[in-house]
Amino acid sequence: MAPINADVVNGGKDSTPPKTTLPEVDTETNGNKRYSYETLVETANFLLSRTAVRPLIGVICGSGMGSYWNEGALAENIIDGQCIPYEEIPNFPTSTVEGHHGRLVFGHLNDIPVVAMQGRFHYYEGYPLWKCCLPVRVMKLLGVRTLIATNAAGGLNPNFKIGDLMIVKDHINMMGFAGNNPLHGPNDERFGPRFPPMNKAYNYEFRKIAKEVAKELNIQDIVREGVYTCLGGPNFETVAEINMLKMVGVDAVGMSTVHEVITARHCDMNVFGLSLITNECVTSYEHEAEANHEEVLDVGRMRQDILRKFVSKLVVKFAHTLTRDSP
Numbered sequence: 369m370a371p372i373n374a375d376v377v378n379g380g381k382d383s384t385p386p387k388t389t390l391p392e393v394d395t396e397t398n399g400n401k402r403y404s405y406e407t408l409v410e411t412a413n414f415l416l417s418r419t420a421v422r423p424l425i426g427v428i429c430g431s432g433m434g435s436y437w438n439e440g441a442l443a444e445n446i447i448d449g450q451c452i453p454y455e456e457i458p459n460f461p462t463s464t465v466e467g468h469h470g471r472l473v474f475g476h477l478n479d480i481p482v483v484a485m486q487g488r489f490h491y492y493e494g495y496p497l498w499k500c501c502l503p504v505r506v507m508k509l510l511g512v513r514t515l516i517a518t519n520a521a522g523g524l525n526p527n528f529k530i531g532d533l534m535i536v537k538d539h540i541n542m543m544g545f546a547g548n549n550p551l552h553g554p555n556d557e558r559f560g561p562r563f564p565p566m567n568k569a570y571n572y573e574f575r576k577i578a579k580e581v582a583k584e585l586n587i588q589d590i591v592r593e594g595v596y597t598c599l600g601g602p603n604f605e606t607v608a609e610i611n612m613l614k615m616v617g618v619d620a621v622g623m624s625t626v627h628e629v630i631t632a633r634h635c636d637m638n639v640f641g642l643s644l645i646t647n648e649c650v651t652s653y654e655h656e657a658e659a660n661h662e663e664v665l666d667v668g669r670m671r672q673d674i675l676r677k678f679v680s681k682l683v684v685k686f687a688h689t690l691t692r693d694s695p
């Protein structure tokens with residue numbers, strides 16, 4: 369048998385080389401050797417030594433939704449913008465998904481100190497859930513008090529249209545039903561309690577503010593509210609899976625966010641979740657359409673201006689809420 373050529377893609381049918389090379393997973397521990405609190409303090413200290421920004425608000429950009437942190441937009445919106453690629457950050461994973469840049473952006477948005485993850489980590493990339501959520505704990509150590517987690521998601525609610533924004537009211541932790549949880553394993557009380565409550569996961573005040581801001585921006589017709597769930601991916605769902613999710617009250621399905629929110633709530637961060645509905649989930653076998661990542665990225669591009677305006681205003685309002693609540 370001829371030696372295998374690693375550069376030949378898809379049995380030679382496709383000559384395009386892969387866009388990224390996946391990082392190797394530590395098979396001995398199945399990637400599960402966790403970093404200690406002290407190790408994450410080292411990561412946070414490294415970042416604090418690289419930037420003078422002391423962020424209050426952290427933003428996680430969903431698939432195709434981070435373009436408003438790109439250079440041109442950065443210059444327009446962010447003062448003192450500073451980008452630190454994930455490869456340079458000790459103990460950080462690297463981003464392997466198209467539409468996820470792979471860097472932290474520090475700066476001031478309307479005078480509010482922020483850090484944005486331009487690219488998140490997904491379970492399907494091969495990272496265990498605790499590692500997907502490591503940046504959330506690092507944000508906490510940097511002083512971040514509020515997390516804005518955005519994502520691209522498929523719409524199940526028949527009233528949702530492509531391009532709608534869904535304020536996340538709650539989530540269903542489907543992966544948690546199977547015992548996969550970012551808090552699984554020994555608990556370090558310095559982050560939070562062993563058994564954190566989750567019934568107030570998505571801050572009520574923030575959701576109210578977001579609806580008011582939607583009206584101010586005259587985008588209330590495309591802003592919805594609903595329940596999100598995350599499946600492990602990377603495949604999109606079957607018709608039967610979508611119909612089951614609908615039955616249990618899911619409005620939008622994606623491949624992220626839930627575990628990040630659990631991690632953030634565990635360490636007492638305030639959370640706001642926002643889904644961009646990038647596709648309609650297929651609920652019938654007669655339906656011709658198939659979900660695809662290109663469409664997801666296209667809708668992100670289509671909505672980038674609205675997202676920029678919406679998130680920028682929310683950052684300011686949320687920061688003022690924090691100041692008001694401060695002792």
Ligand SMILES: O=P(O)(O)O[C@@H]1C[C@H](O)[C@@H](CO)O1
Pocket residue numbers: 429430431432465488490518519520521601622623624625660661664
């Ligand atoms: O990072 P998010 O949750 O926005 O990404 C969604 C889920 C998959 O990564 C990808 C599918 O197109 O978009």
